[in-house]
Amino acid sequence: MISDKFKSVICKELDLDPADIEVNDETKANEVPGWDSLNHVNVILAIEKEYNLRFKSLEVLKCKNIGDLQKLVDSKLG
Amino acid sequence: MFNFDLQKILQIFEYNQGDPLLFGTSSFLITFFFLLVIYRLLSKYKNPRILFLIFFSLFFYYKAAGIYFLLLIFSAISNFYFGKWMAYYKKQTPRRLILLSSLILNLGLLGYFKYTNFFIKIVTDLSAGSFDPVDIFLPIGISFYTFKSLSYVLDIYFEAMEPTKSFRDFSLFVFFFPNILAGPIDRASQFLPQLEEEFFISKADIGRALLLIIAGLIKKNMIADYISLNFVDRVLGDPLRFTGTENLFAVYGYALQIYCDFSGYSDIAIGIGLLLGFKLMDNFNSPYQATSIADFWRRWHISLSSWLLDYLFRPLQMKFRNLRNYGNAIALLITFLLCGLWHGASWSFVLWGALHGFYMSFALLFQKPKNKFYKKIGLFNTKLLRVGQVFITFHLIVFTWIFFKVSDFDKAFNILDQIFNFFKPEVVPQFIESFTPTFVLIVFGYVLHFLPRSLELKTADQLSKLPFVIQALVLALVIWVVAQVQSADLQPFIYFQF
Numbered sequence: 416m417i418s419d420k421f422k423s424v425i426c427k428e429l430d431l432d433p434a435d436i437e438v439n440d441e442t443k444a445n446e447v448p449g450w451d452s453l454n455h456v457n458v459i460l461a462i463e464k465e466y467n468l469r470f471k472s473l474e475v476l477k478c479k480n481i482g483d484l485q486k487l488v489d490s491k492l493g
Numbered sequence: 494m495f496n497f498d499l500q501k502i503l504q505i506f507e508y509n510q511g512d513p514l515l516f517g518t519s520s521f522l523i524t525f526f527f528l529l530v531i532y533r534l535l536s537k538y539k540n541p542r543i544l545f546l547i548f549f550s551l552f553f554y555y556k557a558a559g560i561y562f563l564l565l566i567f568s569a570i571s572n573f574y575f576g577k578w579m580a581y582y583k584k585q586t587p588r589r590l591i592l593l594s595s596l597i598l599n600l601g602l603l604g605y606f607k608y609t610n611f612f613i614k615i616v617t618d619l620s621a622g623s624f625d626p627v628d629i630f631l632p633i634g635i636s637f638y639t640f641k642s643l644s645y646v647l648d649i650y651f652e653a654m655e656p657t658k659s660f661r662d663f664s665l666f667v668f669f670f671p672n673i674l675a676g677p678i679d680r681a682s683q684f685l686p687q688l689e690e691e692f693f694i695s696k697a698d699i700g701r702a703l704l705l706i707i708a709g710l711i712k713k714n715m716i717a718d719y720i721s722l723n724f725v726d727r728v729l730g731d732p733l734r735f736t737g738t739e740n741l742f743a744v745y746g747y748a749l750q751i752y753c754d755f756s757g758y759s760d761i762a763i764g765i766g767l768l769l770g771f772k773l774m775d776n777f778n779s780p781y782q783a784t785s786i787a788d789f790w791r792r793w794h795i796s797l798s799s800w801l802l803d804y805l806f807r808p809l810q811m812k813f814r815n816l817r818n819y820g821n822a823i824a825l826l827i828t829f830l831l832c833g834l835w836h837g838a839s840w841s842f843v844l845w846g847a848l849h850g851f852y853m854s855f856a857l858l859f860q861k862p863k864n865k866f867y868k869k870i871g872l873f874n875t876k877l878l879r880v881g882q883v884f885i886t887f888h889l890i891v892f893t894w895i896f897f898k899v900s901d902f903d904k905a906f907n908i909l910d911q912i913f914n915f916f917k918p919e920v921v922p923q924f925i926e927s928f929t930p931t932f933v934l935i936v937f938g939y940v941l942h943f944l945p946r947s948l949e950l951k952t953a954d955q956l957s958k959l960p961f962v963i964q965a966l967v968l969a970l971v972i973w974v975v976a977q978v979q980s981a982d983l984q985p986f987i988y989f990q991f
Contacts, residue, residue: 456814472811477652
């Protein structure tokens, strides 16, 4: 389940209005407007900063969709 | 009475160096026809059908590389077990060790066969010694199947897929003859699930396969071969003998030739795959319609660019992420330098890759001010801007192809010098007159390239609706037309050398 906070971090970084964007566990990064392979790094850094945590590279590379990324954040906070 | 020449028939089964079963040759077309008949007869019996395809694929590779087909078998066995062992371990350390072993083995073999002389030359140049090249046979397609097999181990490492339990299925993935010599570099995660399904080819698949094979034959055997043999090679082989006009047309011609040659081969490979009931990755999508270099790489050799994106760029990007866009730029430069080196063991390929890396990094770092500028002058998101971007992107790419084509830097600079300092517009009518078929084929090729994709889909749809006999006649007619235009000797596919 994608939290509102998580969604707002992504939208803020990509300059999107959360009301316009539908994001669920299965959504892939490239389905979100502006989240391309180059911008990916900025989204990851924004999430790390917001939640004050640090991912290992492999942990991020293993994520197949936004749901996996949310679970990764939850496990780090957990 | 029939006059069988047994010797000639037996020759089909023998390895002759430099005489592989190239798509588009009559020997391949005849062999493929018999393969298809037997394959269809076996269609209901899964095990014999797959085993038949495995043995034919090995035979196809044997015809191309001789005894080195054993290397292919070794690659399949080792990577199958690397995948299996990796999945057995849950902890990171053994998984990393297995990945490292797989990388050392796969890239070590690729390095030995492809780059030994290149590195020996660097060392001898640095030590001012004399360079004696080592006689090493380069097994055809090694870069393609090494990357294809590696993607399987890497996907298991990144937990993007489970390893297959069937060595038979994995062997077919590695050996599959349509893409073994020059791609597409397929992914096991997309190929292996297709083996779980029953054999089925829809009418739409047949229509698409037919269109792809026809397009491939026209691109490779008609356009690419003709313009290379009759024009491009002559001019770029000795640029100082021609004016800037011919040099410029030759460079445009080469851009078309390399596209037609490589995408033509991919089209035939994908078409043949479809007729055997397999969907291979798309490899090209009108690359010269790209509006930026990044867009070009989403359209050119897609199976390689997505491989490099997933397994090289993304890990590097994560490593350098604290540097944000500068980290991206460094990751892009490294990725494209290695992309250049993947294409061949020479400095000109490295320079070609470096130019693409530089273009991409430059565009990335200046993206914001560039968009601001377009908005300020009212061009942002306009059709005019898109046309301009296509024009500029095309010329930036054409510039890099010069270094890709000629391995000697002096020659590359001679071509540029002729174009910029010895351009004679008055030669254009004379050029069109003396190279009329070449000029017509170049124009035809580019017009075909810039046609909308919807037209391609419509044609495939129309072809799929034709009765089988008419479909066969259409194919036969295209083969006949291509044979008429085809140059005396079939040129090898440019991409085989990689």
